[in-house]
Amino acid sequence: MNVGGQYYCTSIETLRRFPQSMLGLMFSGRYPTAKDMDGKYFIDRDGPAFGVILNFLRTDRVFLGTVEPSLVYAEAEYYRLPLVPEWEVDVEVQISKGRRASCRC
DSSP, X not given: OEETTEEOOOOHHHHTSSTTSHHHHHTSSSSOOOBOTTSOBEEOSXXXXXXXXXXXXXXXEXXXXXXXXXXXXXXXXXXXXXXXXXXXXXXXXXXXXXXXXXXXX
């Protein structure tokens, strides 16, 4: 799939992990899904942040790497993913300190 010009390979089951999330609904088969010129699923969102989101779907953990915590948080809200309050607080602490860190969801 193509997210913001970055390509990812994953299973439909991973994308449907949370059925009521944006991704769960997009890939439920009930709605048409956009594709790029190469026929890959296309989402016009931030590519690097989607990598963090995808790893969360796979592992239940958030590994921020070099991606800004506020961007990951905004993308998670957009995709309507269930963030636990501890992660929300940790992201705000990381933003206020200007740091990046891995955190457990």
